[in-house]
Amino acid sequence: xxxxxxxxxxxxxxxxxxxxxxxxxxxxxxxxxxxxxxxxxxxxxxxxxxxxxxxxxxxxxxxxxxxxxxxxxxxxxxxxxxxxxxxxxxxxxxxxxxxxxxxxxxxxxxxxxxxxxxxxxxxxxxxxxxxxxxxxxxxxxxxxxxxxxxxxxxxxxxxxxxxxxxxxxxxxxxxxxxxxxxxxxxxxxxxxxxxxxxxxxxxxxxxxxxxxxxxxxxxxxxxxxxxxxxxxxxxxxxxxxxxxxxxxxxxxxxxxxxxxxxxxxxxxxxxxxxxxxxxxxxxxxxxxxxxxxxxxxxxxxxxxxxxxxxxxxxxxxxxxxxxxxxxxxxxxxxxxxxxxxxxxxxxxxxxxxxxxxxxxxxxxxxxxxxxxxxxxxxxxxxxxxxxxxxxxxxxxxxxxxxxxxxxxxxxxxxxxxxxxxxxxxxxxxxxx
Numbered sequence: 226x227x228x229x230x231x232x233x234x235x236x237x238x239x240x241x242x243x244x245x246x247x248x249x250x251x252x253x254x255x256x257x258x259x260x261x262x263x264x265x266x267x268x269x270x271x272x273x274x275x276x277x278x279x280x281x282x283x284x285x286x287x288x289x290x291x292x293x294x295x296x297x298x299x300x301x302x303x304x305x306x307x308x309x310x311x312x313x314x315x316x317x318x319x320x321x322x323x324x325x326x327x328x329x330x331x332x333x334x335x336x337x338x339x340x341x342x343x344x345x346x347x348x349x350x351x352x353x354x355x356x357x358x359x360x361x362x363x364x365x366x367x368x369x370x371x372x373x374x375x376x377x378x379x380x381x382x383x384x385x386x387x388x389x390x391x392x393x394x395x396x397x398x399x400x401x402x403x404x405x406x407x408x409x410x411x412x413x414x415x416x417x418x419x420x421x422x423x424x425x426x427x428x429x430x431x432x433x434x435x436x437x438x439x440x441x442x443x444x445x446x447x448x449x450x451x452x453x454x455x456x457x458x459x460x461x462x463x464x465x466x467x468x469x470x471x472x473x474x475x476x477x478x479x480x481x482x483x484x485x486x487x488x489x490x491x492x493x494x495x496x497x498x499x500x501x502x503x504x505x506x507x508x509x510x511x512x513x514x515x516x517x518x519x520x521x522x523x524x525x526x527x528x529x530x531x532x533x534x535x536x537x538x539x540x541x542x543x544x545x546x547x548x549x550x551x552x553x554x555x556x557x558x559x560x561x562x563x564x565x566x567x568x569x570x571x572x573x574x575x576x577x578x579x580x581x582x583x584x585x586x587x588x589x590x591x592x593x594x595x596x597x598x599x600x601x602x603x604x605x606x607x608x609x610x611x612x613x614x615x616x617x618x619x620x621x622x623x624x625x626x627x628x629x630x631x632x633x634x635x636x637x638x639x640x641x642x643x644x645x646x647x648x649x650x651x652x653x654x655x656x657x
Contacts, residue, residue: 227291227540234539239293242538243546246295248414249529250547252574253279253297254554255420257521259565260303260368264311264319266520268562273446274521276555282512282524283548287541290504293533294487295547296512299525300578301361302475304368305613306522310468313611317463323449323517324456325465329472330514330523331453336477337506346481348638351588353620354478356600358585360607360616361475366579367608372572373397396427396569404573413532416574423570433567439560449520456517467651471614476523480509483526491534528581595631599624618648 229235258271275298282296310322336342370376374394379385387394404419412418427433450456460469484505488494499505505526512524533543554561564570586604590596599620607616621644628637 226288227542227545229540229542232539234537236542238537239540239542240546242293242533242536242543244550245413245536246293246527246530246533246538246543247547247550248417249532250295250297250527251414251550251554252416252420253300254551255561255565256300256571256574257298257303258561259568259571260307261319261520261522262307262565264307264322266307266319268565269558270446270449270520272558272561273443273555274449274516274519276443276551277519278512278516278521278524279551280548281515282508283544283551285508285511286505286526287544287548290501290508291541292484292488292493292501292505293491293538293540293543294484294505294530295527295533295544296508296524297527297551298516298521299476299479299523300575301365301582301613302472302525303522304365304575305361305471308368309612309614310465317465319520320449321459321463321465322468323520324459325468326472326517326523327450327453327456327514328460328465329469329476330510330517332469332473333476333510333513334507336473337503337510342477342506345640346477348640349474349478350596350624350641352590352596352600353603353624354482355585355588356603356620357475357478357613357617358482358582359589360604361613362579362582362585363604363608364579364611364613364616365582366576369572369575369579372568372575373401374568392430393432393569396423396430396432396567397572399423399426400569401573401576404577408577416577419573420564420570423573424564424567427567427570432569433563435560435563440556441558443555443558446519448518450518453518464651467614467618467648470647471612471617472523474617475613476509476513476525480506480526483528483530486528487526487530487534490531491539493539595624595627595633598627615652618652621645622648622652 254275257275258268261271262268279297286292286294286296306322311317311319374387374391376384377387400423403422407415407419424433488499509524516524589600602623603616603620606619607613625637625641625645628634
């Protein structure tokens with residue numbers, strides 16, 4: 226099934242690669258529910274939805290695309306979901322917000338089945354793509370700093386440094402420091418190992434309370450979205466068009482970029498093209514749609530899959546192993562629930578993942594102002610407005626305007642002009 230000989234690998238290598246990938250990304254089953262809880266999503270709902278989405282997407286990738294690329298709810302969009310879409314609104318509940326995620330997933334499925342996906346990806350300037358990644362990095366790092374108490378609200382300056390003598394801040398700093406040390410020492414699964422080390426310290430200082438039962442037989446959660454058709458009604462009634470577009474755009478670029486990068490690392494690309502790209506993208510889009518129905522934010526291909534490729538993973542057996550390990554993890558919900566309640570354990574991962582995403586800044590063409598300033602707006606606006614959609618909107622509006630006045634309007638794809646007009650309308654007339 227997995228064509229091991231054809232891909233010059235073996236069962237032992239693939240199993241080890243799968244375990245390596247799982248170890249580097251398992252932090253998501255702790256961090257994702259802890260973030261979604263800020264939006265009011267019950268922990269058990271978010272935990273099981275995270276597992277279901279990860280297992281479904283990763284199994285699809287294993288069985289239909291035969292790629293060593295794992296799928297799970299993505300960082301950044303989960304924070305956007307919790308702190309902006311739900312957190313900044315008095316009328317939008319998490320159930321309504323999941324409608325936007327579901328609709329974005331369905332659109333992603335349709336795009337994955339057509340050539341329009343390639344047209345859309347090619348229409349967006351590279352510098353704006355890089356800026357979106359970097360902006361999300363700053364956005365989630367800022368949220369991590371707030372969760373730890375390292376940054377607090379201030380009436381005069383909006384934000385300021387927190388109390389460094391606070392025990393919770395000290396525990397957060399310890400978690401950040403020890404995780405960074407593990408990373409520079411190249412410890413496999415450094416983020417997860419750092420969380421374990423912090424949890425041990427939290428336990429012995431009474432900040433982490435673990436019940437006697439750390440195992441529980443998992444059960445299927447109730448559907449958050451029982452009638453998919455009503456999701457489209459919710460998006461229309463609450464004007465969540467920009468939110469849907471943000472979910473769709475970020476997931477599309479994030480997944481495509483990660484897949485290409487990991488596939489090239491594994492030597493799976495042929496003539497600069499990705500075989501079975503349609504099935505690979507369907508893995509993500511289907512997982513996003515189903516995950517939303519159970520209660521989690523959009524999924525994406527995980528760059529941590531590169532660790533499994535580095536360990537020799539070349540086929541879907543690697544990701545099949547990852548999916549099986551996620552199923553095993555479902556039996557540890559009481560332990561994960563206790564850990565996720567301590568922000569000092571989970572927040573350092575947000576800060577560090579945010580730093581990873583800042584690599585994209587170096588790829589931006591800063592010496593061309595009509596390219597650089599729209600990218601700058603995207604990066605600046607995301608953390609300052611706590612909105613990925615607003616950051617994207619500012620960049621997509623500024624880019625064609627500057628190109629017009631610089632005499633380069635022919636270089637701009639017609640879709641970008643359409644997006645600019647839509648974003649102007651949304652910012653001016655639709656609640657956001």
